[in-house]
Amino acid sequence: MRPPAGIDGGAGDGGAGGAGGNRGAGDSATGDAVARGSGATDWETVVGLEVHCELKTQTKLFCCCKNAFGDEPNTNVCPVCLGLPGSLPVLNAFAVELAMRIGAALHCEVRPSSFHRKNYFYPDMPKDYQISQYDEPINVGGWLDLPDGSRVRIVRAHLEEDTGKTTHQGESGRIHAADYALVDYNRAGVPLVEIVSEPDIRSSAQARRYVTELRAVLVATGASDGRMEEGSLRVDANVSVRRAGTTAYGTRCEIKNLNSLRSLGRAIDYETARQIALLEATGVVDQETRHWDESGGRTIPLRSKEEAFDYRYFPEPDLVPLVPEAEWQARAAGSVGLLPSARRQRLVGLIGGAPSAHQVDQVDVVVAQGLDDLVVAAVAQGAPAELALVRAANELAADLDAALALDPGSFAQLLTMEAQGALTATQSKAVLAELIAAGGGDPAGIAAEKGFEALSQSSLAAVVREVVGANPEEWARFLAGEDKLAGFFTGQVMRATGGKADGKAIAAELRRLRR
Amino acid sequence: MSEPKPLGRDDVAHVARLARLSLSEAELEMFTDQLARVVDHAGDIAALDVESVPPTAHPLPVRNVLRPDEPRPGLDRDEVLAAAPDSEAGRFKVPRIVGEAP
Structure with missing residues (x-):
């Protein structure tokens, strides 16, 4: 995946002629403002999001192959996920448990559910179908409250399996010019929960806040590692516009390939401007699926409604209905940890008094990255709260994987030394880097080794x-x-x-x- | 209950296209006739009073067939790739793909 490049937040530059009034809305403080067309009329953006979340299980959804990112290609495959004849899927109980935790965190109702086959011809699924939940999803209804006070309603959160990974080979590396493709099925069959929101989102900025909060919820429930850059969280956006003050929805387009918050914001801004320009010029937007072109900063059509896929969904005969008993549902709901809003409050409480704007940002980062338990544990062992928060939001967040395994005791000891003046901030950071790399250790010993005796x-x-x-x-x-x-x-x-x-x-x- | 639309030639052609089957005119004719009779037979249920029968998702009286989340070794990659028509760099090699994943 491409790292973000260039200036953040330019919307619709050049692409949608004339309707660039909401340029940059995704990143500015005023990103919630009603989009303004080239004419006198105000327009409103309407967005619904589909978030695909890879579940943090040991194994795949329907077979015992390892669920792991970054392994050698095709080393986690078996007859089931390769779709070999005669193989039969068996549902992973822990994936169901995680799906119910997500449902509980999003205030959904758990329902008796079943699985369907979604049929299509594409080499990313060797069976030529994907097993998904169709008319009977496990979680129905619900909502997510955002820190800005808005509420986004959830339609459903259902279980399905992920597809394999195709790499297009050819001189240009582009799909259409590729000579052939290579497929790795390690990801085929990895459990996903797809979370579908109501079209309650009204701006690119709100869409970003929704995904940020949802990601934090998914991390807090233990269902996801939240790594967008590794594809463990993927977003499709349904975008339409309508005249401000009206209630009927406009024709929507589905935008795919949104691999980062930045892409999400830019794509919604671009698409808003494009649709407003179209409506003002022709009065019509065609319903279609569009692809976000990150380097070009635009959406391009993938297929129109007429050529939309007919998936011929039918009930998966190899899987029986899933009816989690009340006791199991309660257990899953009970193992949902503290949710992000409560986690933020807990950190603010440690600081004591009203947090500064910087501290509010630090609290957001620390909770979003799942580092708050570490901060709380370090403070319980004597670390000064403000210092622990700053170091977690900066140094720990910068090396997240290693930092998540850091021993809170060592962290607390180091911060106490720094607070007492035994180490300078620069020295403390150098020692912290070593602690992070080693998962912990004796900060005093490391400081001595480095010759960091503080001057009397x-x-x-x-x-x-x-x-x-x-x-x-x-x-x-x-x-x-x-x-x-x-x-x-x-x-x-x-x-x-x-x-x-x-x-x-x-x-x-x-x-x-x-x- | 309203009468379902009888199965026609266009439906069969559509389904055949989705299944990547190329049918001759004669085959299309033959399958339309055969499939129409199969679908008609399923339509017999419309004559029954099923008001009190809940929809059935699965014919077996079994629910919640689950397994613990414990990994087990799968297949050997060389063996797997040897069974494929072509491979490269540990991956399955497939013809050029037109369009994107659905």
């Missing part, structure tokens, strides 16, 4: 006096009120101490001398 107050004071004495001219200017020279003295002291001095301690010493 008296030796720091001596060095500062020395530096002041060696630079009388600068010192006179500093005394006269030229505050920016504090940076000069700090740099000199740092050089003299080989970086062992703490910036804050130097500043304090300089202030003391100036008095």
